[in-house]
Amino acid sequence: MPVTPDVDIISDGSAGASVIGIHAKFGAAETFYAKDEEIYRTGEPADRIYEVIQGAVRSYKVLSDRRRQIFSFHLPNDVFGLEYGPNYRFTSEAVVDTAVRVIRRHSLEHVATTDVRVARDLLNMTANNLRRADDHMLLLGRKLALEKVAAFLLEMDKRLAQTGMIALPMHRRDIADYLGLTLETVSRALS
Amino acid sequence: MPVTPDVDIISDGSAGASVIGIHAKFGAAETFYAKDEEIYRTGEPADRIYEVIQGAVRSYKVLSDRRRQIFSFHLPNDVFGLEYGPNYRFTSEAVVDTAVRVIRRHSLEHVATTDVRVARDLLNMTANNLRRADDHMLLLGRKLALEKVAAFLLEMDKRLAQTGMIALPMHRRDIADYLGLTLETVSRALS
DNA sequence: CGCCACCTTGACTCAGGTCAACTATTGTGG
DNA sequence: CCACAATAGTTGACCTGAGTCAAGGTGGCG
Numbered sequence: 039m040p041v042t043p044d045v046d047i048i049s050d051g052s053a054g055a056s057v058i059g060i061h062a063k064f065g066a067a068e069t070f071y072a073k074d075e076e077i078y079r080t081g082e083p084a085d086r087i088y089e090v091i092q093g094a095v096r097s098y099k100v101l102s103d104r105r106r107q108i109f110s111f112h113l114p115n116d117v118f119g120l121e122y123g124p125n126y127r128f129t130s131e132a133v134v135d136t137a138v139r140v141i142r143r144h145s146l147e148h149v150a151t152t153d154v155r156v157a158r159d160l161l162n163m164t165a166n167n168l169r170r171a172d173d174h175m176l177l178l179g180r181k182l183a184l185e186k187v188a189a190f191l192l193e194m195d196k197r198l199a200q201t202g203m204i205a206l207p208m209h210r211r212d213i214a215d216y217l218g219l220t221l222e223t224v225s226r227a228l229s
Numbered sequence: 230m231p232v233t234p235d236v237d238i239i240s241d242g243s244a245g246a247s248v249i250g251i252h253a254k255f256g257a258a259e260t261f262y263a264k265d266e267e268i269y270r271t272g273e274p275a276d277r278i279y280e281v282i283q284g285a286v287r288s289y290k291v292l293s294d295r296r297r298q299i300f301s302f303h304l305p306n307d308v309f310g311l312e313y314g315p316n317y318r319f320t321s322e323a324v325v326d327t328a329v330r331v332i333r334r335h336s337l338e339h340v341a342t343t344d345v346r347v348a349r350d351l352l353n354m355t356a357n358n359l360r361r362a363d364d365h366m367l368l369l370g371r372k373l374a375l376e377k378v379a380a381f382l383l384e385m386d387k388r389l390a391q392t393g394m395i396a397l398p399m400h401r402r403d404i405a406d407y408l409g410l411t412l413e414t415v416s417r418a419l420s
Numbered sequence: 421c422g423c424c425a426c427c428t429t430g431a432c433t434c435a436g437g438t439c440a441a442c443t444a445t446t447g448t449g450g
Numbered sequence: 451c452c453a454c455a456a457t458a459g460t461t462g463a464c465c466t467g468a469g470t471c472a473a474g475g476t477g478g479c480g
Contacts, residue, residue, distance in 0.1 A: 172319075175300060179408075
């Protein structure tokens with residue numbers, strides 16, 4: 039007879055806990071990116087990790103013939119650019135004028151080996167990313183255009199509310215590439 | 230000027246390292262499931278973790294109207310059922326007659342707090358799952374039916390070869406629900 | 421003011437879904 | 451060992467949700 043596990047390795051879901059937050063006191067730098075400016079590119083050595091302070095960021099891959107899939111939008115307090123291999127797997131760009139906090143990966147890894155909470159945070163964030171990836175696979179594989187757009191609006195409403203934003207920061211083309219649709223279909227669904 | 234990071238928290242990709250393997254000496258149990266038998270169900274307390282010994286397993290979610298998305302097929306040596314929240318997020322079933330190794334989650338978590346290698350393994354596996362989820366999002370969102378089936382055959386060829394299997398263990402319906410297609414489209418693409 | 425980037429809307433096309441028949445292949449009982 | 455069900459796969463004809471192509475609209479900024 040299954041029982042609810044008594045111990046969790048990670049402190050699931052408590053949105054506040056962030057590796058960068060813990061690490062901030064070590065003097066992470068702030069940087070600004072203009073609208074549409076590239077932050078890093080697929081294949082580049084992944085030696086930095088970012089936290090959005092203000093604005094929005096998109097992470098995506100493109101196929102050879104320009105088809106693009108956006109994997110996620112990063113809003114204020116979101117961490118992105120966290121990799122476990124040597125290189126960035128995505129390209130990330132500022133959707134609007136954006137401020138980020140940057141820390142060096144090796145310095146974070148150094149802290150992670152001594153501070154258990156940081157290591158736990160890393161696992162926690164990766165697990166959260168996996169959860170969102172799974173939900174998004176269900177959306178991409180099995181939902182209709184209208185359901186996709188509805189799900190997107192609900193997701194954004196929830197996330198933007200937390201950061202005090204009011205309007206969607208991204209364009210129709212970005213939404214389309216996030217939902218596996220075309221910009222025209224997104225426009226029609228919103229009408 | 231970016232430099233390749235000198236230290237990796239995880240030992241990326243070395244397929245052999247498995248949490249269960251390390252834990253096996255503590256006396257994990259083997260269990261057998263018949264073709265199509267359910268191993269666990271969405272929402273059930275996630276108190277066990279599994280490793281496939283022989284056979285194949287599918288993990289999926291279904292929408293209210295029976296639309297199904299398969300997130301992954303687990304083949305021999307794959308670990309599945311690893312959760313960080315209290316409940317299983319998927320349903321998992323044996324695709325064919327299947328043997329698995331089972332360990333209790335709380336016992337693994339106990340080991341993880343004392344053995345750093347186990348904790349590292351957990352992060353490693355989760356990162357690998359995330360990588361595969363991202364690749365699959367690109368496939369689901371932006372690839373044509375033929376490209377999806379081609380990608381599936383390449384993936385399976387590679388993975389089955391490692392385990393010495395020859396034929397695809399799963400049905401057209403499973404392949405379709407993995408690729409976001411219908412069974413007829415899969416059948417046509419294979420011809 | 422007028423350009424330019426973004427968005428909307430319409431008409432048409434098409435990739436993939438749906439529905440339906442038919443063909444293996446496998447398993448079961450007599 | 452053969453009937454015959456049952457399950458899985460293939461193939462065809464048709465349909466439709468979303469893509470494509472194209473024409474306007476609209477709002478912000480130099």
